[in-house]
Amino acid sequence: MTRHPVRPSSARRFLTGFLTGLALVLVGSACVSTNTYPIDFFSEMHYQKSFRDQEPPRLDVPAGVVPISGGEPYYTMEEARNLRNPLANDPQAVALGKQLYELNCVTCHGQQGNGKGPVAVYWNIVQGAVPPTNLKDPRVVARTDGELYWILTHGYSSPEHQVKYPHDLTNMPAYGKLLTPEERWALVSYMRELQKQQ
Structure with missing residues (x-):
């Protein structure tokens, strides 16, 4: 072997x-x-950028900061009182305001702005509920354009409503996150036109 x-x-x-x-x-x-x-x-x-369980995505933005790419400064009602409508006497703004009013406001305030829209009936059913405002009411007409703009932006609750229902924030919703500043000013312009009509 x-x-x-x-x-x-x-x-x-x-x-x-x-x-x-x-x-x-x-x-x-x-x-x-x-x-x-x-x-x-x-x-x-x-290696993707993601967050672990119970980890916040980022710190909150400090209050009152306006981004450099745009944004809107915060006004109190008193500060907004002196704001001037940049779209006053602009027929195109009134036409845009009319479209926005028909989409967002008619259901509560009504076609004529008298506070008798199709949904306003339901406020009569709920005891103590505050009905939508008549936009032709002398108290509303007496408000400045800046005040109306502020109310559209932040919403509003009358002092009587606040006393009766202290836990309600508002009976007029805020449209600040739904409409651009130009659209809110256009709504103010259209509201002024409605107030001229009888």
């Missing part, structure tokens, strides 16, 4: 090649990896 010895040179070459390849793979994966795992096959999912 003759035994053929394994050549040490071929086994050594195989082992050297295997170890060299393994070393290259490890070094290559260490260069590619950016964090936890030595080899990342789907790194785009692992």
Whole structure:
């Protein structure tokens, strides 16, 4: 029986090649990896910007900050009283205001602005509820354009309503987040036109 010895040179070459390849793979994966795992096959999912459980996305914006790309300053009712309507006497603004009024306001204030819209009937059913305002009421007519703009922006609750229902914030909803400033000024312009009609 003759035994053929394994050549040490071929086994050594195989082992050297295997170890060299393994070393290259490890070094290559260490260069590619950016964090936890030595080899990342789907790194785009692992390193995405996300938030862990119960971690807030970011800090709240400080109160009163106006973004440099736009935004709207906050006015109190007293400060808004002296604001002038930039769209006063503009027929296009009145036409836009009419469209917006028909979409947002007719249901409560009515087509004529008298506070008798289709939904106003339901305020009579609820005991003590404050019905929609008649926009032709002398108290509303006496308000400045800036006050009407402020009410459209922030909503409003009459002092009588606040005394009777202190937990209600308003009986006129705020449209500040629904309509742009230009649209709210256009509504004010249209309300002034409605008030001229008998």
